[in-house]
Amino acid sequence: MKEIRYRCWIEIGGEKIFGPGPLRLLELIEKNGSLSKAAKEMNMSYKKAWGLINKLNMSHEEPVITSQKGGTRGGGAAVTERGRELIRQYRTLSEKLEDCLSGHKEILELF
Amino acid sequence: MKEIRYRCWIEIGGEKIFGPGPLRLLELIEKNGSLSKAAKEMNMSYKKAWGLINKLNMSHEEPVITSQKGGTRGGGAAVTERGRELIRQYRTLSEKLEDCLSGHKEILELF
Numbered sequence: 593m594k595e596i597r598y599r600c601w602i603e604i605g606g607e608k609i610f611g612p613g614p615l616r617l618l619e620l621i622e623k624n625g626s627l628s629k630a631a632k633e634m635n636m637s638y639k640k641a642w643g644l645i646n647k648l649n650m651s652h653e654e655p656v657i658t659s660q661k662g663g664t665r666g667g668g669a670a671v672t673e674r675g676r677e678l679i680r681q682y683r684t685l686s687e688k689l690e691d692c693l694s695g696h697k698e699i700l701e702l703f
Numbered sequence: 704m705k706e707i708r709y710r711c712w713i714e715i716g717g718e719k720i721f722g723p724g725p726l727r728l729l730e731l732i733e734k735n736g737s738l739s740k741a742a743k744e745m746n747m748s749y750k751k752a753w754g755l756i757n758k759l760n761m762s763h764e765e766p767v768i769t770s771q772k773g774g775t776r777g778g779g780a781a782v783t784e785r786g787r788e789l790i791r792q793y794r795t796l797s798e799k800l801e802d803c804l805s806g807h808k809e810i811l812e813l814f
Contacts, residue, residue, distance in 0.1 A: 593715070593716060593717075594713065594714070594715050595713070595714050596711060596712075596713055596796070597711070597712055597713075597714050598709060598710065598711040598712075598800070599709065599710050599711075600707060600708070600709040600710075600804075601707075601708055601709075602705065602706070602707055602708075602810065602811070602814065603705070603706050603708050604704070604705050604814060605704060606704075609814065610814075651814050652813065652814060674813070677813060678810070678813050681809060681810040681813060682810060684807070684810075685707070685804075685807050685810055688803055688806075688807050689709070689800065689803055689804070691803075692799055692800055692802075692803040693711075693796075693800070695799075696795070696796050696799050698792060699713065699789070699792040699793060699795075699796055700713070702763065702785070702788060702789050702792060703713065703715060703720065703721075703762050703763060
């Protein structure tokens with residue numbers, strides 16, 4: 593099968609801040625309510641996942657993820673409204689890019 | 704500086720065949736008339752460059768690069784009309800994607 597693939601990400605000062613990996617991590621935190629479970633499901637180290645989330649939180653005025661230590665649920669993490677807005681906008685952007693690619697597949701005829 | 708970045712490539716049967724790297728290689732072969740000089744300018748090994756070009760030629764009915772051994776110019780490589788068409792179409796596709804991204808920068812306001 594011949595196909596055009598793409599990847600799209602956000603950089604701040606030349607550093608990758610958000611893309612398919614952090615998106616997946618946010619989605620899994622939303623699903624699991626836990627950063628460690630989300631990291632595990634992605635086969636990513638907790639340290640790496642924490643680093644991604646920390647970078648993401650630092651680049652926003654409001655956090656995209658909040659975490660609670662201890663308590664009845666034994667800690668956990670949650671995606672904030674700001675984080676959900678980021679997920680929504682990244683999905684919209686991806687759909688627009690896919691629409692654009694669908695309309696320009698002539699290059700595949702060269703292969 | 705906040706920016707949306709992207710990368711776009713062609714896959715056949717799940718294998719990357721063409722993208723920014725092979726594009727640059729074709730451009731440098733066009734400029735230098737030589738695969739080894741093109742590879743050197745990209746800090747790429749001759750073996751890797753040859754592999755990329757071979758994969759690209761094998762995926763087309765007509766070659767995108769032709770090479771001559773020996774002769775008065777001591778060998779060399781040239782981009783065929785098919786190869787130039789590939790360069791043109793990939794540039795067009797990149798411009799379309801850039802236009803699309805320019806029109807959807809709202810996500811950057813979240814950062």
